[in-house]
Each structure stands twice: as structure tokens, then as C-alpha cells.
Amino acid sequence: MSHDTLNPEVMPSEPEKATLEGKNKFLGFWFFLGGETVLFASLFGTYLALRNSNNGGPTSEELFGLELVFVMTMLLLTSSLTSVYAMYHMKNNDFRKMQIWLGITVALGLGFLGFEIYEFYHYIHHYEFTFRSSAFGSAFYTLVGFHGGHVLFGLLWIITIMARNAKRGLNLYNAPKFYIASLYWHFIDVVWVFIFTVVYLMGVI
Amino acid sequence: MSTTTAQRTGFGAVLWDYLTTVDHKKIGILYLISGGFFFLIGGLEAMAIRIQLIKPENDFVSAGFYNEILTMHGTTMIFLAAMPLIFALMNAVVPLQIGARDVAFPFLNSLGFWLFLFGGLLLNASWFLGGAPDAGWTAYAPLSTTSPGHGVDFYILGLQISGAGTLIAGINFLVTIVNMRAPGMTYMRLPLFTWTTFVVSALILFAFPALTVGLFLLMFDRLFGSGFFNANMGGNSVIWEHLFWIFGHPEVYILILPAFGVFSEVLPTFAKKRLFGYTAMVFATVLIGFLGFMVWAHHMFTVGLGPAANSIFAVATMAIAVPTGIKIFNWLFTLWGGNIQINSAMLWSLSFIPTFTLGGMTGVMLAAAAADYQYHDTYFVVAHFHYVIVGGVVFGIFAGLHYWWPRMFGKILNETLGKITFWTFFIGFHLTFFIQHFLGLMGMPRRYWVFLADQGLDTGNFISTIGAFLMAVGTIVFLINVIVTTSKGEKVSGDPWDGRTLEWAIPNPTPHYNFKQTPLVRGLDALWVEKTEGRKEMTPAEPLDDIHMPNASILPFIMSLGLFIAGFGFIYQIDNISWLLAVFIGMGITLGAMFVRSVKDDLGHHIHKEDLDKGAGL
Amino acid sequence: MAENTNSVQNELDYHKKKKKEEMKQQVITFALMIVFTIIAFTMVAAGLDKLFVIPIIVVLAIVQVIFQLYYFMHMSHKGHELPAIMMYGGISVAFLTILTFLVLIWW
Numbered sequence: 001m002s003h004d005t006l007n008p009e010v011m012p013s014e015p016e017k018a019t020l021e022g023k024n025k026f027l028g029f030w031f032f033l034g035g036e037t038v039l040f041a042s043l044f045g046t047y048l049a050l051r052n053s054n055n056g057g058p059t060s061e062e063l064f065g066l067e068l069v070f071v072m073t074m075l076l077l078t079s080s081l082t083s084v085y086a087m088y089h090m091k092n093n094d095f096r097k098m099q100i101w102l103g104i105t106v107a108l109g110l111g112f113l114g115f116e117i118y119e120f121y122h123y124i125h126h127y128e129f130t131f132r133s134s135a136f137g138s139a140f141y142t143l144v145g146f147h148g149g150h151v152l153f154g155l156l157w158i159i160t161i162m163a164r165n166a167k168r169g170l171n172l173y174n175a176p177k178f179y180i181a182s183l184y185w186h187f188i189d190v191v192w193v194f195i196f197t198v199v200y201l202m203g204v205i
Numbered sequence: 206m207s208t209t210t211a212q213r214t215g216f217g218a219v220l221w222d223y224l225t226t227v228d229h230k231k232i233g234i235l236y237l238i239s240g241g242f243f244f245l246i247g248g249l250e251a252m253a254i255r256i257q258l259i260k261p262e263n264d265f266v267s268a269g270f271y272n273e274i275l276t277m278h279g280t281t282m283i284f285l286a287a288m289p290l291i292f293a294l295m296n297a298v299v300p301l302q303i304g305a306r307d308v309a310f311p312f313l314n315s316l317g318f319w320l321f322l323f324g325g326l327l328l329n330a331s332w333f334l335g336g337a338p339d340a341g342w343t344a345y346a347p348l349s350t351t352s353p354g355h356g357v358d359f360y361i362l363g364l365q366i367s368g369a370g371t372l373i374a375g376i377n378f379l380v381t382i383v384n385m386r387a388p389g390m391t392y393m394r395l396p397l398f399t400w401t402t403f404v405v406s407a408l409i410l411f412a413f414p415a416l417t418v419g420l421f422l423l424m425f426d427r428l429f430g431s432g433f434f435n436a437n438m439g440g441n442s443v444i445w446e447h448l449f450w451i452f453g454h455p456e457v458y459i460l461i462l463p464a465f466g467v468f469s470e471v472l473p474t475f476a477k478k479r480l481f482g483y484t485a486m487v488f489a490t491v492l493i494g495f496l497g498f499m500v501w502a503h504h505m506f507t508v509g510l511g512p513a514a515n516s517i518f519a520v521a522t523m524a525i526a527v528p529t530g531i532k533i534f535n536w537l538f539t540l541w542g543g544n545i546q547i548n549s550a551m552l553w554s555l556s557f558i559p560t561f562t563l564g565g566m567t568g569v570m571l572a573a574a575a576a577d578y579q580y581h582d583t584y585f586v587v588a589h590f591h592y593v594i595v596g597g598v599v600f601g602i603f604a605g606l607h608y609w610w611p612r613m614f615g616k617i618l619n620e621t622l623g624k625i626t627f628w629t630f631f632i633g634f635h636l637t638f639f640i641q642h643f644l645g646l647m648g649m650p651r652r653y654w655v656f657l658a659d660q661g662l663d664t665g666n667f668i669s670t671i672g673a674f675l676m677a678v679g680t681i682v683f684l685i686n687v688i689v690t691t692s693k694g695e696k697v698s699g700d701p702w703d704g705r706t707l708e709w710a711i712p713n714p715t716p717h718y719n720f721k722q723t724p725l726v727r728g729l730d731a732l733w734v735e736k737t738e739g740r741k742e743m744t745p746a747e748p749l750d751d752i753h754m755p756n757a758s759i760l761p762f763i764m765s766l767g768l769f770i771a772g773f774g775f776i777y778q779i780d781n782i783s784w785l786l787a788v789f790i791g792m793g794i795t796l797g798a799m800f801v802r803s804v805k806d807d808l809g810h811h812i813h814k815e816d817l818d819k820g821a822g823l
Numbered sequence: 824m825a826e827n828t829n830s831v832q833n834e835l836d837y838h839k840k841k842k843k844e845e846m847k848q849q850v851i852t853f854a855l856m857i858v859f860t861i862i863a864f865t866m867v868a869a870g871l872d873k874l875f876v877i878p879i880i881v882v883l884a885i886v887q888v889i890f891q892l893y894y895f896m897h898m899s900h901k902g903h904e905l906p907a908i909m910m911y912g913g914i915s916v917a918f919l920t921i922l923t924f925l926v927l928i929w930w
């Protein structure tokens with residue numbers, strides 16, 4: 001009986017908020033993002049306080065190259081748009097297109113993560129700039145690494161719900177799950193906008 | 206499904222029921238038992254401290270052990286006793302007060318509890334594994350980063366895990382109060398306890414992430430060689446102080462506001478009057494929560510932030526006295542002209558008002574930055590925060606337990622024993638802590654293992670210790686009361702106090718689904734509105750229908766267990782790299798359980814309306 | 824029942840059109856975000872004066888985030904009042920935290 005209520009003949013235009021569970025998830029996740037804002041602010045604050053504490057090691061001017069960061073930024077910004085497309089198709093009840101756009105989002109996210117791993121590898125092997133080099137190193141890897149961890153978690157999450165629902169299609173039970181995963185993905189992009197501005201751009205000026 | 210579990214009895218079935226429960230009422234009981242357990246442990250630690258200080262240069266405990274005891278006393282009482290006991294009341298009451306059948310996220314509610322419990326167990330496991338944390342409950346760097354052994358590591362991981370549980374609980378209550386209110390239950394009709402829960406949950410949401418980050422940085426410094434607080438690597442230990450107090454000050458409001466909520470329920474009920482100035486009370490609650498985020502540096506006046514910063518934080522701190530004063534006067538006006546009935550719940554509430562006011566006064570004294578240079582790190586501060594935390598929070602918890610015990614367990618706690626508890630604890634409390642103001646003003650520093658004879662501190666400390674014993678007696682009598690009431694107490698009606706709010710509109714015992722039909726709320730003090738119009742029950746807002754309830758799950762327990770195992774791995778990998786295996790196993794268990802949760806549909810179950818009359822779900 | 828479904832269908836068509844309009848807006852938003860990013864990177868790469876560049880790139884970042892929140896995450900839609908309150912709550916605490924770490928760590 002609950003099966004029917006989750007698969008109505010006509011999907012509502014906002015399937016993520018059609019059930020009480022959906023409304024709860026939607027609101028709870030937004031609140032969680034409010035908390036995440038403070039979490040990242042604490043990390044940003046720590047980074048800003050310690051960004052000149054290079055302890056004789058490499059400074060941010062010596063380390064950061066803008067080309068790679070620019071490419072990473074483009075990847076993540078684009079992935080934000082593709083997840084908007086995915087949600088657009090979700091609201092039109094076009095499951096196949098939603099999955100395709102989510103797939104593109106995941107691919108872009110993986111690209112971003114690959115570049116980030118390369119970047120860290122580069123710093124460690126060419127500059128011997130590590131987590132333990134200086135307070136600056138600790139703060140840099142912690143802030144950027146926390147963001148990277150969020151990207152990784154977001155990717156695993158989106159892949160899981162995509163795979164889980166591949167055969168079943170969209171219903172009122174999984175629509176909120178897709179929706180909040182996309183909110184999470186946008187939030188990751190929000191954080192990155194500040195990272196590329198505060199860490200990288202301000203780091204090389 | 207629910208009926209089959211209800212039919213199976215015996216210890217195993219009950220244990221399994223509680224391990225897997227997602228029912229807010231049972232989770233409230235779990236919080237009560239574990240919070241009560243940690244309260245006793247914290248109390249034992251307090252007794253050890255006071256025995257050590259009963260006479261000059263005592264050697265009841267060694268200096269190192271004393272540091273561990275005082276650290277664990279503070280940490281346990283704040284994080285593992287006061288917080289969960291408050292969550293116990295919130296879980297037991299808030300969904301009922303808003304006319305809901307459950308919380309918004311029953312699964313997460315259970316997860317929040319198990320995370321708290323496993324975090325607390327991890328922290329206390331340190332006693333048996335080479336020594337407890339010894340850097341104070343504030344764990345200031347560099348003391349905490351250089352403390353030898355694994356004590357502080359247990360502090361970090363234990364609080365990290367239980368803190369995650371608290372954050373989850375906070376989000377759960379926020380969404381519950383926003384989305385699960387019965388028809389007609391507008392925001393300005395919410396009972397004050399629900400309002401304070403709402404504000405407190407928002408404070409948790411914004412305060413705990415700062416602690417999370419602080420604990421991560423401390424963990425990285427101690428276990429992974431980073432240099433956040435290490436001056437040799439360019440780090441700065443003031444960062445920890447800021448992060449800790451950005452969390453720490455809101456934390457004290459997280460503790461005290463629900464207590465305010467309890468008193469705002471108890472006083473009107475037993476004065477037979479509506480709460481005076483409801484709107485002002487709500488406004489003051491929100492304002493206290495708001496200001497609570499702008500004052501944290503009053504804990505850091507002596508760090509040397511400079512006169513400008515100190516002045517700003519001093520003024521902001523003093524401003525909080527205004528909404529708090531509004532509340533005190535509103536409680537007094539609620540009593541004024543009321544038909545006052547004195548019982549245990551009422552005694553705790555009435556005594557709270559002068560006690561807390563004293564704590565508030567010393568708070569304003571401490572807020573004066575220049576004067577604080579004298580008070581800082583003396584027993585004056587110890588006296589102050591025990592007046593607000595014991596005189597506010599613990600009194601509030603006792604009042605709440607006496608008031609809601611019939612709702613939670615169907616029986617009224619024994620009044621005689623309740624009054625004995627109150628008087629011994631109340632007198633003991635003031636004996637213990639009032640004198641500490643003067644010890645502090647005479648210059649006795651806090652956290653010291655011994656004091657010297659003939660410096661005018663002997664008598665004061667002796668009196669203080671005697672008071673502590675009285676408090677212990679009061680606590681023991683309360684435990685006896687619980688046992689006596691449980692075994693011999695008589696079952697009462699669903700509304701033994703002639704209550705005003707929705708939680709008293711339910712039969713005793715509370716059905717699994719709380720409300721057979723969702724009630725229609727027609728005003729503030731919803732049940733009282735009906736009573737004044739001659740009805741005994743709430744008007745239903747819906748016809749009798751099938752009731753949807755969430756399914757029980759063992760996954761929250763497994764997720765928390767995984768983090769518990771991973772916690773040991775993180776702590777010991779620095780000694781032996783093979784402990785990383787425990788990290789992988791533990792995180793694997795947790796992530797695996799999260800994966801299962803994500804892919805397995807949990808649609809809940811229905812109690813059919815035909816079965817409701819046959820007593821299903823009772 | 825059939826009639827009912829029909830009117831629901833009509834309403835859905837209306838929503839569909841509205842969503843299409845909105846999708847166009849989103850693409851424009853995205854284009855602006857890319858432009859802002861390019862401006863920020865170019866200004867830094869051009870080596871302009873620090874005191875001039877930093878305020879501008881910070882403002883550009885804030886505008887981008889507002890775009891993300893209000894357009895990509897739909898905070899402008901109705902039903903987002905409480906999310907907005909909690910986001911602003913978080914942002915206020917975040918602001919105080921960062922301000923503190925800028926001025927009250929080293930002196």
C-alpha cells in the first residue's frame with residue numbers, strides 16, 4: 001500500500017517535498033549545511049591565521065600555480081551546473097536524463113579529485129611541503145583536504161543512490177535523496193569558491 | 206511486526222528492543238539511564254576532589270591522579286551527564302508537547318544516542334588504559350598537546366564521537382519542531398520547554414562544529430605531527446582557545462536554556478496560573494541564544510587580547526543579564542497571586558530562582574574585564590559556574606524529572622524521599638559552593654592539588670567538603686526514591702498534576718504512537734484551553750485512521766560501534782602502525798552500515814485502525 | 824478521476840514551462856559565475872596592486888556564492904524561509920569566527 005503512494009500516476013512538480021519524510025530531509029539537510037558553514041569557517045579562520053607561518057619552508061607564493069587551480073575550478077563549477085540540470089530533469093520526472101546528468105557530475109567531480117591528488121603529490125615530492133612541514137602546511141592540507149574529503153564523500157553518495165535506483169526509477173521515496181545529494185554538491189562548490197579565492201588567489205598576490 | 210515483538214518478553218527481547226528502538230520515549234529512557242550513570246561517575250570524581258581538599262596538604266590522591274580526576278569531573282559532567290539528561294527530558298517530552306507521533310528522524314535520533322554513549326564509554330575507557338586525560342576539561346594547548354600518555358587522545362576521540370551524536374540530535378529536534386507540530390500548534394503556542402529546545406538545538410548546530418574542528422586540530426597535532434598549536438612550527442595555541450570557547454560559551458546556554466524551559470512549565474502548573482509574559486519569555490530565550498555567540502572571549506580576558514576586544518566582549522556579556530532578568534521577573538510574576546502547591550518539583554524550581562540569581566550576579570562581576578584579572582582561575586570562578594550549572598541545570602533536571610516522571614514511567618516519585626533529596630542537596634550545595642566565592646577572593650587558585658595550612662583556607666575548604674557529602678547523600682536518596690517508586694509506587698492517571706500542556710492529554714502508559722488521533726490545538730496551554738471549556742480531552746484534528754510508525758533498526762548501534770573501534774585505532778596507531786587496521790575495520794563497519802542504510806528502503810509500518818482498539822502499540 | 828488527472832496534467836505543463844524559463848536563468852547565472860572566476864584569476868595573474876585586487880576578488884566570491892545559494896540551490900523559492908534563517912545564522916557565526924581569527928590571534 002505504501003508502494004502506491006510513493007509511485008503516483010502523475011509525479012508532482014516538486015517530488016522531493018511531496019512526502020513528510022521528504023520535507024523533513026529537505027529541511028534537516030539545509031540545517032546541516034548551516035552547521036557546515038561554521039565548520040568550514042573555523043577551518044578558514046585557522047588557515048588565515050597560519051598562512052604566513054611557513055617556518056622556513058616554502059611559502060604560498062612559491063607553491064601555488066594558478067593554471068591547475070583554474071582548471072579545477074572550472075571542473076567543479078561546471079559540475080554544479082550539471083547537477084542543476086539533473087534536478088531539472090528530476091522535477092520533470094525524466095529519470096534517464098537525470099541519471100545522465102548526474103553521471104556527468106560524477107565524472108567532473110572525479111576529474112577534480114584527480115587533479116587535487118596530483119597537486120598534493122606535486123607539493124610533497126617537488127617542494128617537500130607536507131602536513132608536518134609547518135603550521136602553514138598543516139592548515140593548508142587540513143582546509144583543502146577537508147574539502148577534498150567532502151568531494152569524495154559526495155561522489156560516493158551520488159554513485160550509491162544512482163546505482164541503487166538505476167532499475168527502479170524515480171519515486172517519492174528516493175527523490176528527496178537525490179535532491180539533498182545535489183544540495184550537498186552545490187555546497188561543496190560554495191566552499192571551493194572561497195578556497196580558490198582565499199587560499200590560492202590571495203596566496204600568490 | 207510491532208505486536209510480535211511486544212509479545213516476546215524476557216531479558217533478551219527487552220535488550221534487543223532497546224538496542225534497536227527508534228521510539229523517542231525509549232530513547233529518552235536510554236539517555237536518562239546513561240546520563241544518570243555518568244552523573245554518578247562524575248559525582249564520585251567530585252567527591253574525590255573534595256576529600257583531597259578537606260585539609261591542607263592532603264595526600265588522599267596523588268598530584269597526577271588529581272589532575273585526571275578534575276579533568277574527567279568537568280568533562281563528564283558537561284558532556285556525558287548534563288547534556289544527555291537534558292536530551293532525556295527533550296526526547297520524553299517535546300514530541301508530546303507538540304502533538305507529534307514521533308520525531309522527524311527517528312533513525313537519527315537513535316544514532317545520536319548511541320554515538321553519545323560510545324563516545325562516553327571511549328572517554329572513560331582511558332581510566333583502565335594508562336590514565337585519563339589530565340589537561341583540564343578545556344584542554345588548553347600546549348598543555349594538552351604535550352600531555353604524555355594517551356589520556357588526552359581519549360578526550361579528543363571520545364568527545365568527537367559523542368559531539369557528532371549531539372549535533373545529530375540538535376538537527377533532529379529542529380526539524381521535529383518545525384515540521385511535526387499538530388494542526389493549530391503555531392510557533393507562539395509552543396510550550397516554553399519546546400521553545401527552549403528549539404533555540405538550544407540551533408545553538409548546538411552552530412556551536413558544535415567549532416568544537417569538531419578544534420578537536421580535529423588537536424588530534425592532528427598529537428597524533429599526526431601537525432603544528433597548529435606548536436609555536437616551534439609557527440603555530441599558535443590561542444587558536445585552540447578561540448575554537449574551544451566559540452563552542453564553549455554557547456554550550457553553557459545549551460545546558461541552561463532547557464532548564465529555564467522546565468521551570469517555565471513547572472511554575473505555571475503548580476501556581477495554577479498561565480506563564481506570565483509568554484511572549485517576553487520567548488523573546489528573551491531567542492535573545493539569550495543570539496547573544497550567546499558574541500561573548501566567548503570573556504573566558505579569555507587574561508590572554509591579552511587588548512583593551513578594545515576585552516571591552517567589547519565585557520559589554521556584550523553584561524547585556525545577557527537583561528534577557529535573563531526578564532525571565533527571573535516573569536517567573537516571579539507567574540507565582541504572584543497564584544494558588545501555589547509545594548511539592549518536590551516545585552521546591553527545585555523555587556530554590557532555583559535565588560540560587561541562579563546569585564550565579565548571575567557573580568557572572569556580571571566576572572564580566573568586568575579589569576576585575577576579572579583578580580578572579581581569573583580562582584575558586585571564585587569555580588563557585589560562579591557551579592552556581593549556574595548546578596543551581597540552574599541540575600536543579601532544572603531534578604525539577605523536570607519529578608515533574609515528568611509520571612509521564613515517562615507512569616508513577617509519581619515518592620514525595621517524602623523527594624523532599625529529603627531536595628533539602629540535603631540544596632543545603633549541601635550552598636555549603637559547598639558559597640564559601641568558595643570567598644576562598645577565591647582570598648586567592649585560592651582552582652585546579653591545585655593541595656593548599657597550604659594557616660593561610661585562612663582551612664575552614665572554608667573543610668566546610669565545602671562537608672557540603673559535598675550532603676549533596677552525595679541527596680543523590681543517593683534520589684536513587685533510593687527511584688527504586689522505591691518503581692517497585693512500590695502506584696500507577697497514576699495520565700494527568701496527575703492537572704496539567705496545562707499537550708503531554709498531559711495522553712493516557713497512562715503513553716501509547717507507542719502517542720496520540721491515537723492527532724489533536725487540534727486551539728490556544729496556548731492547549732489542554733488547559735479544553736479544560737476551561739469543560740472538556741477532559743483534546744479535540745481530534747483527524748478521523749481515526751491507520752497510524753504510520755518507523756521501523757526499529759540495529760544500524761545506529763553498529764555505526765556507533767564502528768566509530769568506537771576506529772577511535773582506538775586512531776589513538777594507538779601512533780605507537781604501532783598496525784593499529785591502523787582498527788581504523789580501517791571500524792570505519793569500514795560504520796561506512797558499511799551507512800551504505801546499508803542508504804540502499805535498503807525503510808518505509809516504516811502501519812498500525813491498522815482496527816487494531817488500535819484492541820490495544821496494539823500499547 | 825480522469826478529469827482530475829487532466830487538471831493535474833495541465834498544472835504540470837505550466838510548471839514545466841516555468842522550470843524551463845528558470846533553467847535558462849540558471850545557465851545565465853552559470854555563465855556569469857564563469858566570467859567572475861575568469862576576472863578574478865586574470866586580475867591576480869596580471870599582478871595588480873594587492874590592496875586593489877583582494878577586496879574585488881573577495882566580493883566576486885561572495886556574489887558567486889549568493890548565486891549558488893539563491894539560484895542553484897533555489898533559496899529564492901518559497902518554502903525556503905527556515906533554510907535561509909539557518910544559513911544566515913551559520914554565516915553570522917562564520918563571519919565572527921573569521922574576523923576573530925584575522926585580528927585576535929597574533930598581536
Ligand SMILES: [Cu+2]
Pocket residue numbers: 453454457500501503504
Ligand atoms: Cu562564557
